[in-house]
Amino acid sequence: MTKKGKKIPRIKDIAELANVSPGTVDRVIHNRGKVSQKAREKVLKSMKELNYEPNVMARALVSTGKFRIAALIPDPANDEYWEAPYQGVDQAETKMRQYGVVVDKFLFDQNDPLSFKEEASKISESDYHGILVAPIFYRESLAFLNRWSKQGIPFSLFNTHIPDYKPVVYVGQDSYQSGVLAGKLLHYACRQGTFVIAHIDKEIPNSTHLIRKEQGFIDYFGENDLQKQINIVRIEISEWTNKKDVYRKFDDLFQQYENIHGFFVTNSRSYIVGDYLINKNLQNIKLVGYDLLSKNLALLESGTIDFLINQNPRGQGFMGVTLLVDHLVFKKSIEPIKYLPLDIVTSENVQYYVDKI
Amino acid sequence: MTKKGKKIPRIKDIAELANVSPGTVDRVIHNRGKVSQKAREKVLKSMKELNYEPNVMARALVSTGKFRIAALIPDPANDEYWEAPYQGVDQAETKMRQYGVVVDKFLFDQNDPLSFKEEASKISESDYHGILVAPIFYRESLAFLNRWSKQGIPFSLFNTHIPDYKPVVYVGQDSYQSGVLAGKLLHYACRQGTFVIAHIDKEIPNSTHLIRKEQGFIDYFGENDLQKQINIVRIEISEWTNKKDVYRKFDDLFQQYENIHGFFVTNSRSYIVGDYLINKNLQNIKLVGYDLLSKNLALLESGTIDFLINQNPRGQGFMGVTLLVDHLVFKKSIEPIKYLPLDIVTSENVQYYVDKI
């Protein structure tokens, strides 16, 4: 297919072929200014004939420093979970600097809606050409998304989807499908017995993520008509910082169901279940969780955690910025939803997922 | 860390600070031409002070069309396995065109060393600035690698490693570790019984890949002191195109060992085992293989194949080109070996690995 030795056509070449000036070609390409019908047609014809594609670099070189993007994400200092997305944004930042794009990070405390509002306000006051935001506070976020929509500032969403105001793209997790996958992984090891869905978070009912994961897990068994063999129960632990409390809850659980064969922890805190299993010396109980936090990794190595489901959080941060830039600077058309692969991580392949994008 | 509003320092800025001309700064940066000791020191000092980083785009803009790369890979028309790497190269090709790099593909028949030599000769005769090669014929490859080394043409290796002549980078599979992983996956489902390592290829003793995979698999069980519970046997099928022959071999195997619980197929032909299992209506036998070929995918969906290990072949083709360009054009320093993640693919997450890079 590739034609060797052919020179890449430039705007100037099109201009010559169409007997107009480069300026006119430019006007046709960008639909700006006035162009006579005749000229426009000639130019379009020549463009097709030469199979013109703009030179991204030359374009970017011209517009150096003209694009400013704001990233509004939780401060990783407060929660290791946000470390990876932060790094992803950071990485995209340095890459995009090359293209004349400046990315400024605005960090808020994921336990403090006020700090979110503060940082969001800062962004609104400066003028940015695009915004990447992790809208984890629904109400507070809505207000700003509304505002930015009216101002005509494009934004992309990350981690949490709020479709009300059309984002350029949502980059995040496919929660439901990850639950289905978790079901498969436990069922693969264990054809009968009781599986526990463990929600370990402050605000469980509010967290649509967790609910969707649960639904996916349940549907896996439902669809496969396996209900007779498999018993599924759920446990909610909102005060997970209180160890005694947590242990008491688990003790109760194990008294109530004697044939527990597996746990599915619906967020990154599977290490809490892992600690309990080790503490009580419970063997042969399968454990599937999420995210490559250091505590989880240790338990993965030791074999207490069998699988961690990982949706490349660093890649998510990276893609969030990258796709926004693609839309903004390079005018590419973007799919409205971007899921990264649901990676299955075990101690045998974890090396490839840590510290990589 | 990011200083907002700061302008990115240019060569010109360094020149001014150091009281020299941009030309001199350029000479210092690239170690070319003669520069007085005094001038060199001043420039280096200014560079550090301003924290200079070259502008990739401006650099690439200058050298448009000056870099030509050849990719010497098997023709996907003869084997679906090579489809993905081909696409990866293709994708890199279009991306790199933007940077003024031209990539020409040279395809050979992976069953015909002669075609390899022919294409390689073509490359040697034209003058390319870099070469990506899948050196699947050891002897034939050596000759050309030697030649290119003497000519000073950098090359990177892909799929098969030949360390004799230093490549820029080897991009490929971590065969041993993938075998370890396969062991984990079978063992996770099945704590005792017989596992079969199935080599299905024309030239098994010659194929170091297959041997390494086997070793990894065995070592997984060895290291974990599980020999008493698990029995490992191996089968070699070189004439895999003859169905009757294949079936007879499997029949013999099942007669000899009555408690076979799992198969590990060491290359992309796990569909052959899958077909057999379906044909003989053998249930509850675990099957782990490699690569997302269409036949494998069908069996993955239907549940006959449990897991496919996938090392992003499209990504490998892509990285092969990309890293070579990074070295050649952008003068980045490259790690000599690049493994892509060993992805565990099941019917529940396969959607994210098909048609993506």
Add this chain to the structure above:
DNA sequence: TTGTACGCGTTATCAG
């Protein structure tokens, strides 16, 4: 409505 000239940051060339 159309054409022209300059600048973006880097590199290569040529004159000093």
Add this chain to the structure above:
DNA sequence: CTGATAACGCGTACAA
């Protein structure tokens, strides 16, 4: 040994 200057392809302000 060093400095000035013209490209690279595109966008844009300004002139016609």
